[in-house]
Amino acid sequence: MSVKMVLTRPIDQSVGLKIEAEKWGSSGWTxxxxxxxxxxxxxxxxxxxxxxxxxxxxxVGVKNPDKCPIPPGDYILKNYTFASNPQTEQTAVPVHGRVRLTVSLVDMTTKIPFLCTNVYMQS
Structure with a gap:
């Protein structure tokens, strides 16, 4: 996975996460x-x-990656692979077939997204 993110604001308590899921089938994305x-x-x-x-x-270069909030900045990730981890396998998104996730960071006051990415997975 490779990503370039420009965060213009911190990811703090005022930021929500919106995930929209779609599955590929005979009628396309559903x-x-x-x-x-x-x-x-x-x-x-x-x-x-x-x-x-x-x-x-x-x-991606966050100085204190184990603490919130995540500060604004330019973050770059190149050729990164998520490794399997028993801690998260039980809570991870189950993937059967082709799945597309649209993941957005949302201002909780306005409900307007300010950062969005698509993630494609296949099993």
Whole structure:
């Protein structure tokens, strides 16, 4: 995975996480019911996916990747592979077939996204 992110604001308690899931089938991409907007994205992701998130933020250059908030900045990740981790395997997104996730960071006051990425997975 390679990513270039420009965060113009911190990822703090005022930032939520929105995940939209779609599955590929004979009719193309079909929306899959998923979660509502998750408040406090940084602390929530670190609570459920701590090792993945700490490793990710450390790799892109965050000075204190184990702490919230994540500061604004330009972050670059090149040729990164998420390693399997027993801690997160039980809570990870189950993938059967082709799945596309649209992951957005959202201002919780306005509900307007300010950072968005698509993630494609296949099993």
């Amino acid at each position: 929306k899959v019911p998923y979660l509502p907007i998750i408040p406090d994205a940084c602390n929530t992701m670190k609570r459920f996916y701590s090792q993945y998130m700490i490793d990710f933020w450390r790799t």
